[in-house]
Amino acid sequence: DTGVSQDPRHKITKRGQNVTFRCDPISEHNRLYWYRQTLGQGPEFLTYFQNEAQLEKSRLLSDRFSAERPKGSFSTLEIQRTEQGDSAMYLCASSNSVNTGELFFGEGSRLTVL
Amino acid sequence: GDSVTQMEGPVTLSEEAFLTINCTYTATGYPSLFWYVQYPGEGLQLLLKATKADDKGSNKGFEATYRKETTSFHLEKGSVQVSDSAVYFCALISNGNQFYFGTGTSLTVIP
Numbered sequence: 001d002t003g004v005s006q007d008p009r010h011k012i013t014k015r016g017q018n019v020t021f022r023c024d025p026i027s028e029h030n031r032l033y034w035y036r037q038t039l040g041q042g043p044e045f046l047t048y049f050q051n052e053a054q055l056e057k058s059r060l061l062s063d064r065f066s067a068e069r070p071k072g073s074f075s076t077l078e079i080q081r082t083e084q085g086d087s088a089m090y091l092c093a094s095s096n097s098v099n100t101g102e103l104f105f106g107e108g109s110r111l112t113v114l
Numbered sequence: 115g116d117s118v119t120q121m122e123g124p125v126t127l128s129e130e131a132f133l134t135i136n137c138t139y140t141a142t143g144y145p146s147l148f149w150y151v152q153y154p155g156e157g158l159q160l161l162l163k164a165t166k167a168d169d170k171g172s173n174k175g176f177e178a179t180y181r182k183e184t185t186s187f188h189l190e191k192g193s194v195q196v197s198d199s200a201v202y203f204c205a206l207i208s209n210g211n212q213f214y215f216g217t218g219t220s221l222t223v224i225p
Binding site: 003031040041048050055056058091101102103107 | 205212
């Protein structure tokens with residue numbers, strides 16, 4: 001399968017711990033997005049990469065959040081000192097620059113902060 | 115700023131009923147408009163799109179027309195099936211590279 005994959009699918013952690021999520025986009029896609037989705041809401045934009053460059057960050061992305069895409073392939077999203085309000089589904093999506101109208105989403109990584 | 119407002123759910127319909135899910139938008143510039151669908155246990159996937167005014171997007175029997183005068187992109191299907199049960203998200207992309215999504219409308223189709 002060559003779709004977008006995310007790992008882990010579910011993470012339960014205690015408040016104050018650090019967590020890291022990984023996203024492997026579709027191999028030929030140069031754009032990668034992170035979104036956050038809470039219950040009953042649509043996906044909220046967090047950040048966006050074109051190749052290895054992080055081109056845009058939402059104001060939602062506090063300094064406890066950091067994302068990288070070191071070689072322009074997979075990406076990681078780290079949350080430091082987690083808070084209960086960080087509990088959400090973290091979605092990764094990729095696209096290519098030729099057809100920016102279609103995002104290909106992974107199934108998401110669900111974070112539960114106790 | 116850019117935003118999307120869509121009809122709140124949940125929506126429950128009988129099989130073969132007509133479906134409309136309303137979506138209106140606010141955008142600077144000339145947005146492209148989308149409907150994404152999320153089936154149970156799956157990731158979001160593109161259902162249809164329209165890139166300019168008066169364009170009609172269509173797929174799997176669903177249609178939506180980009181109406182600039184009413185800033186709307188309502189989703190319609192003439193005869194829904196049980197397999198259409200899912201959450202539907204209206205979305206737009208405007209001048210930047212951010213997609214803005216609505217809150218989603220849950221549809222359940224009963225046989």
